[in-house]
Amino acid sequence: MEGKKKKPFFKRWWFWAIVLIIGIGMLGSNEGDKNKGDKSSEPDKIVVNQDDDKKEDDKKDVEPEEIxxxxxxxxxxxxxxxxxxxxxxxxxxxxxxxxxxxxxxxxxxxxxxxxxxxxxxxxxxxxxxxxxxxxxxxxxxxxxxxxxxxxxxxxxxxxxxxxxxxxxxxxxxxxxxxxxxxxxxxxxxxxxxxxxxxxxxxxxx
CATH class of the missing domain: 2.60.40.1240 (Immunoglobulin-like)
Known part of the structure; x- marks a missing residue:
């Protein structure tokens, strides 16, 4: 009695399930890299302390006391x-x-x-x-x-x-x-x- 012929592995359901999982993983990885690239391209934001600027302006406005x-x-x-x-x-x-x-x-x-x-x-x-x-x-x-x-x-x-x-x-x-x-x-x-x-x-x- 002849044994059953085995289906090629690429015709089996589990092969395509593995391929699908790998594909989804690669897409997710590429999207993450893209987001990182976008963030790195943004210029650094400089935080200006407005209170310090106001203090400096106040110092300039103060005239020296007349002797x-x-x-x-x-x-x-x-x-x-x-x-x-x-x-x-x-x-x-x-x-x-x-x-x-x-x-x-x-x-x-x-x-x-x-x-x-x-x-x-x-x-x-x-x-x-x-x-x-x-x-x-x-x-x-x-x-x-x-x-x-x-x-x-x-x-x-x-x-x-x-x-x-x-x-x-x-x-x-x-x-x-x-x-x-x-x-x-x-x-x-x-x-x-x-x-x-x-x-x-x-x-x-």
Missing amino acids: VYQIGDSFTSGNLGIVVEEVEEKREFKSDNQFIKAVTTEGKFIVITAKLTNNDTKARTFSSMQFKIIDDQDREFDAYTDANLMMILGDKDIFLKECNPGMSRTGVFVFEVPEDIESYSLKVFSGVGFAAKTSEIVKLK
């Missing part, structure tokens, strides 16, 4: 050294010369005695335009440069006199202001015009 000097303090504005030694108020400058009239005002004069030092490398002339009085209403007052007053002050007048490097001069300059001013400061500029790159404040009253 206010007092009478007797020694300080500099650029290459100009200053010490305000004395401040007084008066309404009249009397003259000892019969040919020079007394100088009076409807308001009051603020008379400042100060020591100025030239810290530059060249001789310089101190100018009245380097000084202003500022009151509590933010009004600005220029130095009083009346010709009669300059003659009455004589050598005490500190302006328009040349001062060599490293040398100092002590003298007087005057401001005419309204009578009702009670609180005011002196603003000192390092120079005149475009040369006035810095300024300092001295509280006078």
